[in-house]
Amino acid sequence: MNTPSDALRESPLESDLVTPAVIPASRRFYWSVRREFWEYRSLYLGPLAVGALFLLGFLIRTIHLPAQIRAASALNPMQQQELFEQPYTFAALLFMGVIFVVSVFYCLDALHGERRDRSILFWKSLPVSDLTTVLAKASIPLLILPLLAVVLTVVTQLLILLISSVVLLASGLSVTTLWSHLPLVQMWLMVLFHMVAIHGLWLAPVYCWMLLVSGWARRATLLWAVLPPLAIGMAEKIAFNTTHFAAMLGRRFGAGPEDVPFTTGHMVMAPLTELDLSKFLLSPGLWTGLAVAAVFLAAAVRLRRYREPM
Secondary structure, three states: OOOHHHHHHOOHHHHOOOOOOOOOHHHHHHHHHHHHHHHOOHHHHHHHHHHHHHHHHHHHHHHHHHHHHHHHOOOOHHHHHHHHHHHHHHHHHHHHHHHHHHHHHHHHHHOHHHHHOOOHHHHHOOOOOHHHHHHHHHHHHHHHHHHHHHHHHHHHHHHHHHHHHHHHHHOOOOOHHHHHOOOHHHHHHHHHHHHHHHHHHHOHHHHHHHHHHHHHOOOOHHHHHHHHHHHHHHHHHHHHOOOHHHHHHHHHHHOOOOOOOEOOOOOOOOOHHHEOHHHHHOOHHHHHHHHHHHHHHHHHHHHHHHOOOO
16 A cells, blocks of 8 residues: 555656756857847848948949049059949948947837737746846847848849959959059958957947846837036037037047057058057047946846846
């Protein structure tokens, strides 16, 4: 005869218990990032559409390419290089601008959108912390989109080179002159640095501020993101007749000469010999901005934890 203790040990409820699987934090973060691309397809569809339009325009422009190559023979080597690099530089600048615009609108809707459509109730039911969710959202403008811009720039420039070479060969011209004036690897390294360092790290407080506003505002997130800095700048001007705050914002968005890690100028395709990484990494503006960004992110995590759906 079974004793009560034996019956408890053989209870089907006890035998059917399954230990829940432990999901690593890295895997939760990875799927949180994947979720952002599922919900915001404009993150990649927008840049892809712009790249396709640019290639279409360049394809039409190649009608005049043979004449331009012939005319380039009368220019000095520096002018020739500037002429040949024009479409490649423009493609890089175009993707930089598009990625910045996409990042701004993404940040303004990242936390606001899930509160607006009340999907936050579902996402909070999953075993993913508010910290992981906010960090995953912050990684989109700080790292993922800059790297996406680099990839799209490289692919677009290779297609430009391929189209140009085919057109020149079909016109009976040599591609040697074109290829010899295009330091593509150097250009790609400069684009990589510019996107990760300037568009990612340097603009981190801007993006994190917008994430914070997205988690706080009930509507008109763009207005709430712009009004406080504007009010601070106006109040400083009226009270002290100074523009220190406005100048600081100008350096943050424009990356003034004292903040850009180039010994001369700050062009996107500046030679690698002019790059001074130590100047950028030791810049007080960089670390001050990252500290401010961390504060904004911490506030955004707290807001997501306690903010109710709209």
